[in-house]
Amino acid sequence: xxxxxxxxxxxxxxxxxxxxxxxxxxxxxxxxxxxxxxxxxxxxxxxxxxxxxxxxxxxxxxxxxxxxxxxxxxxxxxxxxxxxxxxxxxxxxxxxxxxxxxxxxxxxxxxxxxxxxxxxxxxxxxxxxxxxxxxxxxxxxxxxxxxxxxxxxxxxxxxxxxxxxxxxxxxxxxxxxxxxxxxxxxxxxxxxxxxxxxxxxxxxxxxxxxxxxxxxxxxxxxxxxxxxxxxxxxxxxxxxxxxxxxxxxxxxxxxxxxxxxxxxxxxxxxxxxxxxxxxxxxxxxxxxxxxxxxxxxxxxxxxxxxxxxxxxxxxxxxxxxxxxxxxxxxxxxxxxxxxxxxxxxxxxxxxxxxxxxxxxxxxxxxxxxxxxxxxxxxxxxxxxxxxxxxxxxxxxxxxxxxxxxxxxxxxxxxxxxxxxxxxxxxxxxxxxxxxxxxxxxxxxxxxxxxxxxxxxxxxxxxxxxxxxxxxxxxxxxxxxxxxxxxxxxxxxxxxxxxxxxxxxxxxxxxxxxxxxxxxxxxxxxxxxxxxxxxxxxxxxxxxxxxxxxxxxxxxxxxxxx
Ligand SMILES: Cc1ncc(Cn2nnc(CCOP(=O)(O)OP(=O)(O)O)c2C)c(N)n1
Ligand SMILES: [Mg+2]
Numbered sequence: 001x002x003x004x005x006x007x008x009x010x011x012x013x014x015x016x017x018x019x020x021x022x023x024x025x026x027x028x029x030x031x032x033x034x035x036x037x038x039x040x041x042x043x044x045x046x047x048x049x050x051x052x053x054x055x056x057x058x059x060x061x062x063x064x065x066x067x068x069x070x071x072x073x074x075x076x077x078x079x080x081x082x083x084x085x086x087x088x089x090x091x092x093x094x095x096x097x098x099x100x101x102x103x104x105x106x107x108x109x110x111x112x113x114x115x116x117x118x119x120x121x122x123x124x125x126x127x128x129x130x131x132x133x134x135x136x137x138x139x140x141x142x143x144x145x146x147x148x149x150x151x152x153x154x155x156x157x158x159x160x161x162x163x164x165x166x167x168x169x170x171x172x173x174x175x176x177x178x179x180x181x182x183x184x185x186x187x188x189x190x191x192x193x194x195x196x197x198x199x200x201x202x203x204x205x206x207x208x209x210x211x212x213x214x215x216x217x218x219x220x221x222x223x224x225x226x227x228x229x230x231x232x233x234x235x236x237x238x239x240x241x242x243x244x245x246x247x248x249x250x251x252x253x254x255x256x257x258x259x260x261x262x263x264x265x266x267x268x269x270x271x272x273x274x275x276x277x278x279x280x281x282x283x284x285x286x287x288x289x290x291x292x293x294x295x296x297x298x299x300x301x302x303x304x305x306x307x308x309x310x311x312x313x314x315x316x317x318x319x320x321x322x323x324x325x326x327x328x329x330x331x332x333x334x335x336x337x338x339x340x341x342x343x344x345x346x347x348x349x350x351x352x353x354x355x356x357x358x359x360x361x362x363x364x365x366x367x368x369x370x371x372x373x374x375x376x377x378x379x380x381x382x383x384x385x386x387x388x389x390x391x392x393x394x395x396x397x398x399x400x401x402x403x404x405x406x407x408x409x410x411x412x413x414x415x416x417x418x419x420x421x422x423x424x425x426x427x428x429x430x431x432x433x434x435x436x437x438x439x440x441x442x443x444x445x446x447x448x449x450x451x452x453x454x455x456x457x458x459x460x461x462x463x464x465x466x467x468x469x470x471x472x473x474x475x476x477x478x479x480x481x482x483x484x485x486x487x488x489x490x491x492x493x494x495x496x497x498x499x500x501x502x503x504x505x506x507x508x509x510x511x512x513x514x515x516x517x518x519x520x521x522x523x524x525x526x527x528x529x530x531x532x533x534x535x536x537x538x539x540x541x542x543x544x545x546x547x548x549x550x551x552x553x554x555x556x557x558x559x560x561x
Contacts, residue, residue, distance in 0.1 A: 006035020014041030026072020029099025054083020059416030091222035191321030198319035209279030217285030263297030294555030411440025470549030503528030
């Protein structure tokens with residue numbers, strides 16, 4: 001078998017740890033798809049559409065560290081760019097690969113299908129550059145290795161998506177073989193002088209403080225510093241709080257854990273922990289309009305040691321030239337114990353058990369889902385009241401929460417958890433998704449049926465866009481109601497003569513008792529997804545959503561300066 005451009009790409013993706021890639025066929029990428037299959041290093045997984053394909057890759061990257069999606073030119077790639085925007089916002093190295101016009105057509109004056117009908121096909125590269133850290137167009141085999149390596153190396157180093165387009169007549173062209181993967185995985189060497197200066201300044205700052213608290217931010221995972229953060233917390237012996245979008249990035253079973261900080265809608269008592277500190281170490285936070293509750297609150301200023309990806313700012317000075325994980329490890333070596341912030345014990349808020357025969361409530365649903373979450377569970381929280389329900393849960397050691405609070409594309413969670421479940425089939429996958437969000441990407445549940453992934457989906461049917469209603473109500477927040485559980489009959493059709501791909505289960509829950517029964521059935525359904533449609537009253541949502549919605553609405557309606 002001749003080694004081709006497509007094989008080179010497959011070899012590199014396999015070398016960086018991908019066991020799957022996601023794809024939607026199109027005539028510009030069929031030969032490339034053949035090459036990827038022929039290489040044999042990864043399983044090719046298919047999605048219903050390219051938006052879902054890009055989100056499935058994003059979900060895979062959350063668990064696996066990187067991912068790849070293969071689509072066709074323009075009609076596929078432009079849809080997938082939405083998922084790249086999400087991967088960029090959430091710091092995930094997703095490699096989008098688009099089939100592209102025959103290399104002989106460039107400059108030919110030919111008008112081609114699946115384009116906007118002009119004779120210049122470069123517009124896609126121009127568009128994608130805004131949502132990637134690297135983008136290359138491959139129109140010849142001899143330049144392919146350098147371009148493929150550049151795109152993958154940059155994505156891994158910067159933890160951002162990247163893009164390749166491969167001309168449809170080049171994918172099967174003969175190509176040289178790649179060398180060791182180490183050349184893609186290396187990082188720039190730290191500037192020791194700057195690192196030492198940052199360390200000395202930070203130690204002097206902390207030495208003067210009594211009440212030290214750590215605040216974990218949402219970029220910490222992409223800085224690959226979760227373990228280093230636990231070591232710092234252990235050495236300091238101080239309180240540790242997490243921002244909502246960093247839920248589960250620090251174990252809630254750790255003795256130092258003190259809850260979720262979210263300004264005025266923080267977990268009970270956490271705002272005091274932060275406000276009473278005379279030194280806060282913020283680790284990779286994102287201070288946006290949502291996390292500051294409409295620009296009302298952020299943790300910044302002279303009492304803060306700001307540790308960001310690639311930069312430290314403290315006592316009026318700023319330092320760069322090293323990675324966050326290098327700085328945290330070095331700080332842990334030298335810092336002394338500061339246990340004062342741990343004097344107050346922490347008791348997580350437990351939701352009361354409701355009367356099982358009464359209509360299901362948001363609190364009872366959240367309580368039962370929380371009880372389902374164990375140390376082997378990945379819990380997805382879709383945009384909506386699900387964010388607030390996940391935030392108020394108390395997690396056992398090992399549990400993971402996935403959310404998308406920066407990009408916030410409703411519907412993201414359905415394809416993303418599909419990709420995540422493929423990356424980690426040994427974990428239990430649980431999804432909380434609202435009816436409004438679900439309607440954008442519902443069809444990807446059919447792929448969970450096809451690949452027999454036992455994802456447990458809590459479809460929260462509160463008859464509309466409740467998060468939007470709480471921000472600003474209007475007729476546009478009310479949607480057509482579906483029989484969501486009945487979709488499983490639609491998706492279970494399978495293929496005549498093929499035994500697999502028919503085991504989706506759809507259930508309704510209108511009381512606590514029905515929900516408990518449905519959860520027991522879901523746990524036993526190991527050959528396919530179980531969708532439990534939880535019917536809630538439209539006014540039944542978390543108090544935090546109501547408060548937060550008011551503040552965000554106020555921020556949105558600021559008068560022009
Ligand atoms: C792609 C996309 N389009 C529109 C929006 C705006 N948006 N944000 N949240 C929503 C409604 C979410 O409704 P549900 O999923 O039902 O959630 P809840 O009812 O709040 O539990 C919208 C319409 C969005 N966030 N993403
Ligand atoms: Mg809803």
